Amino acid sequence: MSDSNEMRAATIAVLVENEAGVLARVIGLFSGRGYNIESLTVAAVDEARRLSRITIVTTGTEMVIEQIKAQLDRLVPVHKVSDLTLDGPHLTRELALIKVVGKGEHRVEALRLADAFRARVVDATTESFIFEMTGNAEKIDAFCALMRPIGLAEVSRTGAVAMARGPAGLAA
CATH class of the missing domain: 3.30.70.1150 (ACT-like. Chain A, domain 2)
Incomplete structure (x- = not known):
């Protein structure tokens, strides 16, 4: 069993609406709570459905990473949040x-x-x-x-x- 205070890296993929202000809201979630973003990429992935994919690399305790994922999932323009580091091979x-x-x-x-x-x-x-x-x-x-x-x-x-x-x- 891992220590709940042990830091780990997480690669989080987020499928969002491709609209103005979405990236600012995602970044605001991190900065407002003092979470660090080590890497951030974003690009449109489905023009017909107007979807973009954001890939975020961050570090934190298991509890912090779970909070990040839950808070991302609650943002209105977010369709799906996936922690690739936990979901299997990537x-x-x-x-x-x-x-x-x-x-x-x-x-x-x-x-x-x-x-x-x-x-x-x-x-x-x-x-x-x-x-x-x-x-x-x-x-x-x-x-x-x-x-x-x-x-x-x-x-x-x-x-x-x-x-x-x-x-x-x-x-x-």
Whole structure:
């Protein structure tokens, strides 16, 4: 049995009405109660039904996460709330653009590491590369850590997107 004060990460998928103000209400729920959002992504997923999907990564005790899910479920424009970390196997991915600046051996090493991590060169100059990479947060973190001494200049990340494995969907 786990300690009720033990912190855990939660990846929560929320299916909402695609209308103005919904994201502000969801964020307000978190900020008003002092809950932290580690990652947030949102996009329209069903134009015909006017639905968007919000993926939120947060941490808290089991009680806090249950409160978050219950409060999200009570918001009027919310159709469904799913804690993917508890509901079974799921996939989580991020997209990152990573700029590395360097010359000579540093360029060669950057390309070698990019190949090992399956990062794609999407822009190149005589002094820099921009790599595109998808994967879980740990993979992107590891790649960035290796690029730091080579010449990591800038990183832009999408935040987590996640989906349950298998035939079941989040559709309302």
